[in-house]
Amino acid sequence: MAAEEESAVKEPLDLIRLSLDERIYVKLRSDRELRGKLHAYDQHLNMILGDVEEIITTVEIDDETYEEIVRTTRRTVPFLFVRGDGVILVSPPLRTA
Amino acid sequence: MLFFSYFKELVGKEVTVELKNDLEIRGTLHSVDQYLNIKLENTRVVDQDKYPHMLSVRNCFIRGSVVRYVQLPPDGVDIDILHDATRREARGA
Numbered sequence: 352m353a354a355e356e357e358s359a360v361k362e363p364l365d366l367i368r369l370s371l372d373e374r375i376y377v378k379l380r381s382d383r384e385l386r387g388k389l390h391a392y393d394q395h396l397n398m399i400l401g402d403v404e405e406i407i408t409t410v411e412i413d414d415e416t417y418e419e420i421v422r423t424t425r426r427t428v429p430f431l432f433v434r435g436d437g438v439i440l441v442s443p444p445l446r447t448a
Numbered sequence: 449m450l451f452f453s454y455f456k457e458l459v460g461k462e463v464t465v466e467l468k469n470d471l472e473i474r475g476t477l478h479s480v481d482q483y484l485n486i487k488l489e490n491t492r493v494v495d496q497d498k499y500p501h502m503l504s505v506r507n508c509f510i511r512g513s514v515v516r517y518v519q520l521p522p523d524g525v526d527i528d529i530l531h532d533a534t535r536r537e538a539r540g541a
Contacts, residue, residue: 368535390527390531391531392534393534393537397484401522428517428519430519430521431517431519432451432517432518433517434484434517436513437516
């Protein structure tokens, strides 16, 4: 008789397991964010994402006015491996206006 | 070992490795190891004008820890196989 698959949520990595094949939001180091479909991950938070949008945020300070200019750069990649040591957090996509 | 096995399946395919220093290197995946160190053949730097450092480099070894992303061919491996392998790995780890 096959044992029942243990799909209880016991630890944080189990929460990520719930998002497999779903779209997720990933915050990375160096002011980067990713939004894509989670296809694979491991305990290091190495991940494979599909249909990914990467958002890089930079802040420039004007020499004269000292005002902060926030810029975002976006690009899309169809299929991406992300190394886990750059990951800060993983979440379902945020519902922003 | 999940991603080690995944990359072994991709040997021979064209990938683009983006390093933590923003360098992007396109090449054929020659080999990978348990640390996800990567050896690429037939390499070209993606933005050659911005990064002329490696104009004459055709093969390279990349330490796994300096990789930020690897852009993969979408048809590399079946997605369902990836999902199943991930569920098994998540349970075992």
